[in-house]
Amino acid sequence: DAGITQSPRYKITETGRQVTLMCHQTWSHSYMFWYRQDLGHGLRLIYYSAAADITDKGEVPDGYVVSRSKTENFPLTLESATRSQTSVYFCASSGYGYTFGSGTRLTVV
């Protein structure tokens, strides 16, 4: 099915562990984005990518790493998870407006 898919939907991890959130889109959109959504802060941009092998920092990049070796995939890695990274993470791609995935709810304990 066409669209943007995120995995996993839910993840619980321990402080200090590395965790990777996956994002896959089927449209070949050039731009892809990672946001986190927290109460009181709304959606905040973590990283974005204009094309394969081109990535740039957003508003809150610290503690996160991204890569984009293929146009359709844009994984987000938390190098050493902290409790403050507990959040809902959304991946999006940009065609006519943004299309969002269903999100990954990450809990760091």
Added chain:
Amino acid sequence: TQLLEQSPQFLSIQEGENLTVYCNSSSVFSSLQWYRQEPGEGPVLLVTVVTGGEVKKLKRLTFQFGDARKDSSLHITAAQPGDTGLYLCAGVISGTYKYIFGTGTRLKVLA
């Protein structure tokens, strides 16, 4: 710094009532979009407005972009429980590639 202010933050109304949600900024936007987000899902695009003064209608939803392209409103006529959700405005600041989201309006429509 939050550049897109939405009001109200929360709204609880009865089915059949009308409501308006506002999205305001001191910045000029080249385009502005409205999204609706339901629990456990990502935001879904409702509409894009690009011209100052533009009005778009989507069934019972009416979207307006301010003449100066600094503000927008969403009006819902005869709200239904299915309209319940988080409404987000988002826009591209004119002259930049910066795309920002408002903090959202959480709407609950009671049957």
